[in-house]
Amino acid sequence: MDYVLLVKCILSGFFLAAPIGPVNLICIRNTLTYGYITGLTVGLGAALADTLYGYAVAAGLSFITDFISRYHLAFRWGGGIFIIYLGLRTLCSAPQDLGPEQKPPNLYKLFAGIFFLTLTNPITIFAFIAVFSSLGIAVLITDFFTTCLAAIGVFTGSALWWLTLTGIVHLFYNKVTPVTLSRINKIAGIIIILLGITSLFEL
Incomplete structure (x- = not known):
């Protein structure tokens, strides 16, 4: 039955990463802006955070759930403010600063930033609890091996989503002009800011 657990966790990781946020x-x-590797770095940072949450749920680490529940306002406001900051940076990106000649961000800092941003979303762990329960994953986790297998499945599924997304977007990498990218930045920046504001006040 281990393969059933692995497949279910891969599907969980994939579909929980997929909603546009x-x-x-x-x-x-x-x-x-910077190419496939930079985009994939963003995705893998989120995938690692998803994996930690998936492992916590699979291992039944109730103290993590209790801690996040107790301080969910701090998590939500911290994450929301950071999202708004990222939205403002995206919105204010000038056309002359874009394109292949622009220096790409430090990948380690980018990875760490997205990792911690994803961790600040307390909804994630409860989404895993709901999905693991609805798909019957919880009853398949019986020991340390199956717990680790579940975490590997979550990471694989999440990584598959980010590989798919960056692969599709990268097809347009050489077809996007600086002016078009500037418009994309403004639209994306506004949406990210609105998502950050929404996350501050959601129930």
Whole structure:
């Protein structure tokens, strides 16, 4: 039954990463601006955070869930403010600063920033709880091996989504002009800011 657990966790990781949100928009923007590797770095940072949450749920680490529940306002406001900051940076990107000649961001800092941004979303762990319960994953996790297998499945599924997204977006990398990219930045920046504001006040 281990293969059933692995497949279910891969599907969970894929579909939980897929909904369009701030990280997806940041990934798209970085892929169009700097190329495939930079965009994929964004995705892998989110995938690692998803994996930690998936492992926590699979291992039944209730103290993590309790901690996040207790301080969910701090997580939500911290993450929301950071999202708004990223939206403002995207919105204010000038056309002359865009294009292949622009120096790409430090990949380690980018990876770490997205990793912590994803961790600040307390909804993620509860989404995993809901999905693991609805797909019957919880009953398949019986020991340390199956717990690790579940985490590997989540990472694989999430990484597959980011590989797919960056691959599709990268097809347009050489077809996007600086002016078009500037418009994309403004639209993405506004959407990211609105998502950040929404995350501050959602129930």
